Amino acid sequence: MTDGFDKRITKIKDNVYHIYDSVDAFYSLIVGTKYALLIDSGYGFSNVHDIVKTITDLPIMIVNTHGHIDHTQGNKSFDEIMIHKQDCGIYKRHSSLAFRLAVYLNIRKFVPKQQRNLKNYFKRHKTTINAIEDGDVIDIGDNMVEVILTPGHTKGSICLLDKKHRILFSGDSFSSHVWLCLKESATIPEYIKTTVKMMSRMSEFDKILTSHSLAVFKPSLLPKIKHCAENLSLIKSREYYAVPVGKTLIYKEGFEEITRRYGYRNFNEFLHHAHEVPVTEISDIEFTSIVYTKDKLA
Ligand SMILES: [Zn+2]
Numbered sequence: 085m086t087d088g089f090d091k092r093i094t095k096i097k098d099n100v101y102h103i104y105d106s107v108d109a110f111y112s113l114i115v116g117t118k119y120a121l122l123i124d125s126g127y128g129f130s131n132v133h134d135i136v137k138t139i140t141d142l143p144i145m146i147v148n149t150h151g152h153i154d155h156t157q158g159n160k161s162f163d164e165i166m167i168h169k170q171d172c173g174i175y176k177r178h179s180s181l182a183f184r185l186a187v188y189l190n191i192r193k194f195v196p197k198q199q200r201n202l203k204n205y206f207k208r209h210k211t212t213i214n215a216i217e218d219g220d221v222i223d224i225g226d227n228m229v230e231v232i233l234t235p236g237h238t239k240g241s242i243c244l245l246d247k248k249h250r251i252l253f254s255g256d257s258f259s260s261h262v263w264l265c266l267k268e269s270a271t272i273p274e275y276i277k278t279t280v281k282m283m284s285r286m287s288e289f290d291k292i293l294t295s296h297s298l299a300v301f302k303p304s305l306l307p308k309i310k311h312c313a314e315n316l317s318l319i320k321s322r323e324y325y326a327v328p329v330g331k332t333l334i335y336k337e338g339f340e341e342i343t344r345r346y347g348y349r350n351f352n353e354f355l356h357h358a359h360e361v362p363v364t365e366i367s368d369i370e371f372t373s374i375v376y377t378k379d380k381l382a
């Protein structure tokens with residue numbers, strides 16, 4: 085391999101890996117005794133199959149946390165994938181050549197040249213889609229991974245609960261920066277219900293791994309993001325430009341700690357310098373933010 089991908093693989097614990105794709109997207113791998121489970125697959129610039137094969141020889145199952153392009157396009161190097169039935173439509177739209185081209189033109193400057201394999205990126209999809217549902221369990225041998233429907237970021241977003249390693253893979257559903265600003269996002273009251281549902285399972289995991297950070301969050305992220313969603317109001321929010329949505333709103337809690345420690349006064353300034361902040365500190369700072377549009381309030 086020539087794109088230095090091996091430096092992008094982080095071992096979280098034995099048999100659990102978090103792998104950097106590109107443009108701030110990560111995917112994860114849980115190695116069982118019969119199968120390895122790949123959670124998401126990134127933008128698809130690299131041949132994800134070849135990367136995963138450097139970690140394990142086991143047959144690979146692929147599950148996507150939702151249908152967005154930054155989580156699904158590495159699927160092209162596999163024969164079949166699993167995704168929640170509610171996100172199949174988004175997945176198909178984001179897999180179209182026109183959509184991939186539009187996104188490519190936006191992100192290409194952020195992808196290092198040696199990682200920009202356009203043959204892979206624009207490869208045709210021949211992958212079979214298997215629709216999954218809330219409560220389904222993926223058996224990888226010594227470990228059962230449960231599918232938990234978590235509507236919010238998209239209506240068919242799921243989290244994967246790895247019961248053996250006590251890790252929740254939260255995709256874009258739960259992190260310190262949640263986007264509910266998309267056409268396909270659920271409303272804020274629906275998202276609050278989702279956080280309550282996930283909080284009822286908090287005794288089953290010790291770590292939360294998200295799709296856009298190396299930071300390992302504690303389960304206490306969930307009550308914090310719920311508090312943020314419940315306290316959110318138009319008057320306390322600020323305008324926020326979210327590519328590719330355009331003008332949206334952002335509501336933040338706990339940002340004062342980032343200002344105190346690092347001096348960044350607003351979220352954009354923090355985002356710009358986020359790579360300078362140690363990942364352990366990112367998971368430690370009690371900071372949450374929700375990006376939304378007015379129509380999601382009710
Ligand atoms: Zn997403």
Ligand SMILES: [Zn+2]
Nearest residue numbers: 152154256295
């Ligand atoms: Zn994402």
